[in-house]
Amino acid sequence: MTTLTIKLLPAENEYPDLSQHHNHMSKVLTLKMYKKLFIRSGIDNPGHPFIMTVGCVAGDEETYEVFKELLDPVIEDRHGGYKPTDKHKTDLNPANLKGGDDLDPKYVLSSRVRTGRSIRGFCLPPHCSRGERRAIEKLSVEALSALTGDLKGKYYALKNMTEAEQQQLIDDHFLFDKPVSPLLLASGMARDWPDARGIWHNDNKTFLVWVNEEDHLRVISMQKGGNMKEVFTRFCTGLTKIEELFKTKGHEFMWNEHLGYILTCPSNLGTGLRGGVHVKLPNLSKHSKFEEVLKRLRLQKRGTGGVDTAAVGGVFDISNADRLGFSEVELVQVVVDGVRLLVEMEKRLEKKQSIDDLIPAQK
């Protein structure tokens, strides 16, 4: 909500009470630093049971510049010491990925890569107006409908969906619903739901784009089994084509050489990429060194329901922990190599053999 009230109250009166808070914003925001900042989400949501949340969002591309005093330390804390002078590398060439086409499908149930993109010239979901959101949808639908070959597909606007379409999308695990997470609601990204929100996917259901959810675009490539190389190739090809199509309409993606791709949540800066697998690790996950191994491999675990869930039946969502300071190829390589090692470890433990010699050094 916009507030340009001329406040006659001193800053101390306005400074939030962060004594119960445990997120990146609260660690960084001193009274001295406090101004009129976009920190709503982090105040309303002190913490999360499973993860250290960021607690702040960007409302537009300029946010990262205007509020750098707050956001630079948050970025540094969240992205492993990334400095204001560091440069980020983008590499969306799938040929640079080594291997990744043969993760054992007896363990790796599915593979997926997702990222987000913001369209330059528009405000981001916490702040955009209905007019902007609709313009983003219109542009996106035009761009996506020009895709051909195995990327050819269809757009389903959330508000026009038939019951049958909705059921199908649910069965495919494609449908996204109005956010219920208080983290997202407090930032204002659910305003005007379901206006100008929608899902596009190709006929094969292996390439999927969400429009106007947490970011302008979320682009997802996925399939059953362990052929991450194929998933990543489709991902890169699709993204590149979409970017070209936007350019023909005079729009580019928000990007700069320091922060890479600009997205709503500071945690997604850089590549915005989360590449991962659903993998069966019932033995390894109970091993006392499991967390340590993940950390050294620069991987993170989630439940198979996504970020706010716990694992079920020994099946974990394992993905790259980093987003910024590494390229897309590097991050997917980390996943491919790491998961291969985890599966080896699982096999050893099945045979009641030790895995001590397999424990990796910190990557």
Add this chain to the structure above:
Amino acid sequence: MTKNCHNDYKMKFSLEEEYPDLSQHNNHMAKALTKEIYEKLRSKSTPSGFTLDDIIQTGVDNPGHPFIMTVGCVAGDEESYEVFKDLLDPVISDRHGGYKPTDKHNTDLNWENLKGGDDLDPNYVQSSRVRTGRSLKGYTLPPHNSRGERRAVEKLSIEAMTSLDGEFKGKYYPLKDMTEKEQDQLIADHFLFDKPVSPLLLASGMARDWPDARGIYHNDNKTFLVWVNEEDHLRVISMQKGGNMKEVFKRFCVGLQKIEDVFKKHNHGFMWNEHLGFILTCPSNLGTGLRGGVHVKLPKLSTHPKFEEILTRLRLQKRGTGGVDTASVGGVFDISNADRLGSSEVQQVQLVVDGVKLMIEMEKKLEKGESIDDMIPAQK
């Protein structure tokens, strides 16, 4: 008017592009907000920066409610009702029985003007309660206020309440400092209010910074209760078991007067004007902001085919005993006045007292297997 750069930025989009899609909507705002009105008001802003989109956001995000016709818009400050009158006047008229922009509202908090009301049958009436809201002049309202303003409202409120004595003497419990024990006690007393979960409230922004500067005051007898910074700056409640509504209303009026005096001393008296009465966040609470009611057992009457009609004619409404978003349980209903604006506090409580008395007589008749046809009232 303060320059609102975000609102100006939105003006570069056309009316068509910005006008909300209200095709699935059924609330007062959606009925009233034509494209013409949107066009006229979209460039405006109150002095504190509240805009048309701020007013309507809750109604856009919440198309409808299963039990009630919701309002779908809120005020961010006292000036909202003036700056956005082209939208809010029709909403007010629709919600408050045709109330016109030229009408005057009558305030009467003189409890002695209430006739009877001290003897509703406690075999049927389990409890009696009167609540209202108050806004402090000079501060913006819960959908819009800053932390600093909210804290200032709390500070003043604490001063006002700690000045109370006699039957009003009590204690203030800030939400964020509450011990487990205090919390359990307040829950057991049905006093504790929790962070809103209703999407109607969340979408309007009134839960920001929870639980900062929110709290509950109650007297030692637990018959006078004040909520600070929930949906309004203040919610004032008088309640007790049984059917002595007169006593409840007397305590209500006396308590309100006492705390108003303290706020006036600080030049933050209550927001009020002669057209809209007391100014509150939700347009449905304008006028008296008063909901006076009882929990009453009407198992037979409530299943009678004319029950709804009787309530309408008596200008009463029913709710479940859990409050506005609930259904009734075991034949016990929350019966209260339907009106807020255009009649005074005394008049509204009188309707409750007279109406409930009549309904209990009807219930007793139905218990004996007798007809109630000769008792059906004319439209009040």
